[in-house]
Amino acid sequence: MKEERISVFDIFKIGVGPSSSHTLGPWRAAQQFLNKFGDTVGLQNVESVKVFLYGSLAKTGKGHGTDIAVILGLSGHDPVTIDTTLIDSILAEIASKETILLQGDMKISFTPKSDVVFQMKESLPFHPNGLTFTAQCGSYGERSETYFSIGGGFVIQENHTDEEVTQVVKLPYPVDTAGDLLKWHKLTGKPIWQIVLDNECAWREESVIRKELLNIWYIMRESIFHGTQTDGILPGGLYVQRRAAALNKKLLHDKICLDYNRWLELVKLSGSGFKYTLDWVSCFALAVNEENASYSRVVTAPTNGAAGVIPAVIQYHIAFCDGTEEDVFRFLLTAGEIGSIFKKGATISAAMGGCQAEIGVSSAMAAAGLTEVLGGSVEQCLMAAEIAMEHHLGMTCDPVGGLVQIPCIERNTMGAIKAITACQLALQSNPGNAKVSLDNVVNTMWQTALDMNHRYKETSEGGLAINIPISLSEC
Known part of the structure; x- marks a missing residue:
């Protein structure tokens, strides 16, 4: 068993339905993807974004709102604070204008029906809930990041360690069993x-x-x-x-x-x-x-x-x-x-x-x-x-x-x-x-x-x- 130090606030998360692994997790993955790009190539250099959903995220993603979650995450909304009564109108505007404001700021072309791709026959080896964000970044070329929604809203980036997922602290009474x-x-x-x-x-x-x-x-x-x-x-x-x-x-x-x-x-x-x-x-x-x-x-x-x-x-x-x-x-x-x-x-x-x-x-x-x-x-x-x-x-x-x-x-x-x-x-x-x-x-x-x-x-x-x-x- 790998050592994990999990807070009660990691188990109980405030968010939006209908699924923690298929909605909340992909939403958080979209936010992490944008944060990472903002710190590296800069969002101003992102010209387009595609999202590829694999395994269970593809097979039940429509019913679980996975496409909705990644779109809302890319557009800068947070599941804890978003006015849930506005979700339909936000999505309708993105679809009609075929543009999205990355983190609510940088406008790029985006067509939900073609830029969120359900890979129904493919699954990634690490976990059934995999998704890849691919961005065209001008002179920086194409950049891709893969994430896994591992249940309960927990998200891990491909090839990253548990220490980057859970908070590593010294507890007085460490508990694993x-x-x-x-x-x-x-x-x-x-x-x-x-x-x-x-x-x-x-x-x-x-x-x-x-x-x-x-x-x-x-x-x-x-x-x-x-x-x-x-x-x-x-x-x-x-x-x-x-x-x-x-x-x-x-x-x-x-x-x-x-x-x-x-x-x-x-x-x-x-x-x-x-x-x-x-x-x-x-x-x-x-x-x-x-x-x-x-x-x-x-x-x-x-x-x-x-x-x-x-x-x-x-x-x-x-x-x-x-x-x-x-x-x-x-x-x-x-x-x-x-x-x-x-x-x-x-x-x-x-x-x-x-x-x-x-x-x-x-x-x-x-x-x-x-x-x-x-x-x-x-x-x-x-x-x-x-x-x-x-x-x-x-x-x-x-x-x-x-x-x-x-x-x-x-x-x-x-x-x-x-x-x-x-x-x-x-x-x-x-x-x-x-x-x-x-x-x-x-x-x-x-x-x-x-x-x-x-x-x-x-x-x-x-x-x-x-x-x-x-x-x-x-x-």
Whole structure:
């Protein structure tokens, strides 16, 4: 295992849907490409740019908005700050004028349909999610740079080392495996969240960590609330009807909410019982991933395709377990470390490992976080994560039409429910009697990923993607 020092803010990224590997990663790659050219040949010398998409980025790039992402990245927009309501008009202007302003400044000719090339039959050896930017630079000649979007919004340039991807710092409690977490816990007596917080302080002040983690939660809860208030058809040509708003309306007996706090109050007051709670958990997850599928702002957790699991479980804890913002803080620190362990020991890229790498990892993260805030021990937190992933092993990634809609949106509801179930099982169990460790499951997940046929790794060439009799009108 290569040494990686991953911050919780590398696992939880604010961005735009629908995919962290196919949208956020290529967007960031476009920005890195322009920054590098600005520092070398100078953007003023760039006469034209072509983008070549390979492997999974080509096969499902249209449905995942990869072409949209690279165009927005080249034109100087940032996924954290862009007004998502303007995306359509920005793209329309570029297409109609057949020009683009590199970094919002240097105008060059650019025709999206011909200058973003989907290499459907080619894949680069390092990773299925490869893309190459080729620029004609006058007297400097042709320059090309290749990048790989390796999952969760992480990007690496071809032939570059991990040290150029992750932040290399000296942490008080370096963690690569669940065994490392247990070791530091036994030496210090600290819970997972405190160990992670101490490590995070190597990058930034604790006050900043708290503020930024709570901001991540605010983005999550806004995606829940906005998703529960928004009807309509999801873009892309499948004509999938949004369901969260109708379910929200039914559960609240048609009561209208103008803000999150009033909505949360009504959620708590408008019903009770297992079925009511179960419906709401599903509603929370549906809301986030319908927002994600609509090119809205969500939090990668640890991917966009799985962005609804952790918000749904946190919202469940707040609505039905009297959770607090301090709980959210501890939850995200704990969950982030579990995601980091999976990234280091296996993968969080569906193009590498199927949907077990997305929904499975997010469910394991959520299970550990919930167990922490409900008073579980470190051993029970790790047990909860293991249970959640164990029952996602082998899950394929087979998006219909290359869109993050079927079966992706519903899978987030399943991942959230499994996380809560795994938490309850762990809290009622003695981890000392467990036969399977979290590290066992991480290793098994990676072995399963290696064994999985490529058709089931975000290519839309197998599974549901080829067995649903739907013709796409737009994709």
